[in-house]
Amino acid sequence: MEWNSGKELCFKIIDLAKKAGIQECDVILSRGQSLSLQATKGTIDKSKVTSTQTVGIRVIQDQKIGISASESLELDSLKMMVEQAKATSRYSSADPYQSITQKNAEDIILIPDRVKVKDTTPLQEKIDLAIRLEQEVLAVDKRIHNSPYSGYSDGEGESFYANHLGTFCYQKDRSFSAYTSALAGAEQNQAMYSGSSIGRTFAELDLAECVREASTMALRLLEAKPIQTGRYDVIFSTDEWESILGAHLGAFSAKAVKEGTSYYRKKLETSIANSGLTMRDLPKYKDGFSYSAFDDEGMPHSDLTVIDKGVLKSFYHNSATARFFKQKSTAHGSRGAKGSLGVSPTQLVFDVGSTSKADLYQGDVLKVISLKGLHSGTNAVSGHFSLAIEGILMRDGVEKQMVKDVTLSANFYDLLNAVQGIGSNLEASSGRGFFSPEIRFAGMSVAGS
Secondary structure, X not given: OOHHHHHHHHHHHHHHHHHOOOOEEEEEEEEEEEEEEEXXXXXXXXXEEEEEEEEEEEEEEOOEEEEEEEOOOOHHXXXXXXXXXXXXXXXXXXXXXXXXXXXXXOOEEEOOHHHHOOOOOOHHHHHHHHHHHHHHHHHHOOOEEEOOOOEEEEEEEEEEEXXXXXXXXXXXXXXXXXXXXXXXEEOOEEEEEEEEEEEOOHHHOOHHHHHHHHXXXXXXXXXXXXXXXXXXXXXXXXXXXXXXXXXXXXXXEHHHHHHOOOOOOOOOOOEOOOOOOOEEEOOOOOOOOOOOOEOOOOOEOOOEEEEEOOEEOXXXXXXXXXXXXXXXXXXXXXXXXXXXXXXXXXXXXXXXXXXXXXXXXXXXXXXXXXXXXXXXXXXXXXXXXXXXXXXXEEEOOEEEEEEEEEEEXXXXXXXXXXXXXXXXXXXXXXXXXXXXXXXXXXEEEEEOO
């Protein structure tokens, strides 16, 4: 669908709503297509091509909200969708803070140059890549006896937003990914590890790194064993640090503050972290793969400093929470075509520090490379977590022992004040939507042997 056609469709729905006497409304249209291939024993055993489109309308009548969605774009289906949203609003509770008021001076259109060029990579080349990943992992070492997950995927997505005030926003993007895993065994020990690569083009995918990461770590984990119970300084890999933080991001949501569930609800403009810690939400950070130009209320995105030198400077706001707290929206309104209005971050980027690699790893440090049971072992409200981990015990920057069968316990909110050092190099998560230097946290509890 060309964006002009999508725009025409969105405003056709808004016209239907206006004719139905609806006071306020906005429309979200999402459209995407994807390919996924999984290789097993030298062949593609799973392949999936999907094409999706969903349109949804939110209507507000006398402060009452109605939401309805449709996967069909036929006129009769769209009329029914509008009528269902209107009918639903009659039975909703009044919300005096939710209103559709975003009126942009001009349309927001984001189509990166790379997306304007059609992907012409032959399907056979993508199939060969998935099969080759599995074969190359198995060829690394005879102790690697299986690659349970090896494959390739790509996808392209479009997002449309329009409202009754004439605001229109559109963005489109595309990504490619490859992944593999290595299941290694020696005597009674088994270990598995995965590697992945993501790119904006097919050519950016790094197969060699996928294979190296999966095979090297799986083989090294064969020698892993518990360490003694005690307190250890810990450095999380970028992916695991993203996971720990992600499980507690609700504490920074103004919606959670309004509902009374945020740990930081009374902490704005106070110190909540080590003075070296600065966390920013940068929706247009050029190296990020969650780059976006507007939120799901049509508000243009801009940079937001959430924590500045340890001080909590802002919560994430949509228009409703901003109205409730008499603040300005931070343009973090989040809503799918079928969902209600929420709050969501975009791309998190931490400022680098000045601690050298040698100082960061001085003495004994446990580098965590894998977390198990994140959601079942985490209480996001209290901040307490207790998780099985795999890692590397380091001494003065040199590997001392691979670690497994231990449990790491701490409180996330205490953790932010237990920073001993912040590295000087920015590292990206595997999904490239999160960027942070290595951070050394002091004295975390480890239950081992």
